[in-house]
């Protein structure tokens with residue numbers, strides 16, 4: 001059962017990578033079959049978050065290239081991966097992340113932030129993050 005779960009997680013990350021490569025220019029038009037698209041499969045992190053439900057693409061480090069953000073539903077925290085090189089950065093160590101992940105510059109300070117469910121993770125200078133939660137009522 002655990003092995004199946006790990007396989008599922010790896011498949012999810014592999015699918016994400018294919019999608020991201022398509023977004024960042026990894027896809028190419030085939031000269032031999034016009035109209036078809038090819039892509040490469042790249043493993044970014046074999047030890048990434050467990051049950052990586054949360055996935056987003058965006059430029060977190062302001063280098064002009066989209067990176068990845070992955071949040072584990074069953075552990076492993078919230079991780080960002082730089083592009084190129086896929087260097088790993090821990091954003092949040094604990095928590096169960098859902099599928100709602102978006103990258104946007106909420107406060108228009110020049111740094112893209114993260115929107116996770118009802119939380120806003122503000123991208124501070126120096127790689128630090130501040131977490132704000134929606135208060136109901």
Ligand SMILES: [Ca+2]
Pocket residue numbers: 058059060061062063064065066067082083
């Ligand atoms: Ca970037």
Ligand SMILES: [Ca+2]
Pocket residue numbers: 104105106107108109110111112113122123
């Ligand atoms: Ca911002």
